[in-house]
Amino acid sequence: MGLRLGLAVIWLIHWLPLPAQSWIGRVFGQILYGLARERRRVARANIGLCFPELAAAPREVLVRRHFRAFGRSLLECGVLWWSPEERVRRLVRVEGIEHWQAARDRPVIWLAPHFVGLDMGGIRLATEQRVVSMYAHQKDPRFDAVLYRGRTRFQPPLLVSRQQGLRPVLRALAQGLPFYYLPDMDFGPRDAIFVPFFGVPAATVTALSRLARISGAAVVPCVTRQLPGGGGYAVRFYPAWENFPGEDVEADTRRMNAFIEERVREMPEQYFWLHKRFKTRPPGEARLYDE
Numbered sequence: 001m002g003l004r005l006g007l008a009v010i011w012l013i014h015w016l017p018l019p020a021q022s023w024i025g026r027v028f029g030q031i032l033y034g035l036a037r038e039r040r041r042v043a044r045a046n047i048g049l050c051f052p053e054l055a056a057a058p059r060e061v062l063v064r065r066h067f068r069a070f071g072r073s074l075l076e077c078g079v080l081w082w083s084p085e086e087r088v089r090r091l092v093r094v095e096g097i098e099h100w101q102a103a104r105d106r107p108v109i110w111l112a113p114h115f116v117g118l119d120m121g122g123i124r125l126a127t128e129q130r131v132v133s134m135y136a137h138q139k140d141p142r143f144d145a146v147l148y149r150g151r152t153r154f155q156p157p158l159l160v161s162r163q164q165g166l167r168p169v170l171r172a173l174a175q176g177l178p179f180y181y182l183p184d185m186d187f188g189p190r191d192a193i194f195v196p197f198f199g200v201p202a203a204t205v206t207a208l209s210r211l212a213r214i215s216g217a218a219v220v221p222c223v224t225r226q227l228p229g230g231g232g233y234a235v236r237f238y239p240a241w242e243n244f245p246g247e248d249v250e251a252d253t254r255r256m257n258a259f260i261e262e263r264v265r266e267m268p269e270q271y272f273w274l275h276k277r278f279k280t281r282p283p284g285e286a287r288l289y290d291e
Contacts, residue, residue: 003140014078018091019230021076029071033064043067043273045289050198051268065269069226073116080123081150088154092117092124092224096237100178100220103240107173107217110180110237111208112224113260114272119151121224121235122180127154132172133180135159162187166207173215180222183208184260186279194282195254198261203280209245209252219244223263226270 013021033040043063051059079091100108110131112118125131135151138144151157158177160168169179186192186203194201212219221238245252264271278288 003143007143007146010075010078011082013075014082017230018076018079018232021079022072022230025072025075026068027071028075029068030064032071033067036067039274040067042276042289046273046275046277047268049200049278049288050264062269063273066271066273069116069269070272070274073120073226077119077150080119081146081153085127085154088124088127090232092120092233092235094124094235094237099237099239100222103218103220107176107215108178108240109173109208109211109215109217109219110178110222111219111256111259112180112182112222113184113263114182114275115224115226115263115267115270116272117224117226117233117235117270118182118272120226120233121222123151123154124233124235125180125222126151126157130155130157130177131180132158132160132169132177134169134182135161137161166211169211170215173211173217179211179217181208181211183256184277185275186277188280192280193250193253195250195257197257197277198264200278201282201285202257202278204253204257206249206253208256209249212245212252221259225267 013024016024040063043066044059047054047059047062047066051062054062076091079087100110110125112121122131122133135148138147148159151159157180158168158172173179183205187205189203191207192203192205195204196202197204208219211217218240220240222235223238224233224235226233241255244255276289281287
């Protein structure tokens with residue numbers, strides 16, 4: 001009943017003008033801050049680890065701002081799931097598209113870190129270009145169906161589950177589909193190495209370096225930011241990385257994390273702090289989330 005009611009509310013709100021949706025979303029995020037004790041604790045731990053220079057009060061302000069940004073992005077997903085294509089295009093503008101176009105003579109990996117606008121950018125790009133991306137099935141089949149439909153409404157993407165591995169991705173890259181790649185979550189020690197993220201050893205998958213080497217793909221970062229008020233979102237392409245991959249997978253993975261750090265510092269409230277990014281620890285290190 002709770003999920004059904006929540007989806008009904010998002011469906012009703014999607015009819016409102018974007019500024020009204022934005023305001024309701026920020027209020028909803030503030031309510032989540034008060035109710036979601038476990039996620040609030042995770043966000044506090046992550047921000048404390050990544051911004052140790054901040055005193056307690058500014059850190060808590062950042063936690064609150066993140067919940068408001070997250071709440072807004074969640075409610076505004078209704079536009080992606082049910083609105084016409086023209087409205088989705090108005091919600092999310094595209095910047096720097098010339099950087100992608102300059103690399104279109106070869107396979108392309110769109111490096112898309114976990115900011116709150118991640119789905120906004122991905123679905124907006126899918127109005128113009130068929131892509132390949134990884135997909136994690138949701139535990140609740142009703143929510144999974146809504147999310148899947150929302151991501152496949154326009155140019156139907158090739159969605160690959162993590163269980164399928166990277167072979168379907170390599171085939172899609174060879175066929176000319178850009179890979180919308182989300183590399184910055186802790187999936188455990190498998191296929192990961194520990195490299196710094198804000199100075200903290202973080203289990204980080206090395207697939208970006210390996211995929212670029214095997215496929216010959218250019219890496220074109222693709223970051224979506226939430227704009228103030230009811231201004232929607234902007235998905236921005238960055239220039240293709242030069243000299244990537246290098247000779248060392250660890251150095252490549254460090255480079256990826258350093259790029260994501262730079263973007264996080266530009267809009268720290270919008271990074272997905274609710275994920276346990278540092279859950280996997282190097283041998284002998286204590287857990288960081290008091291689990």
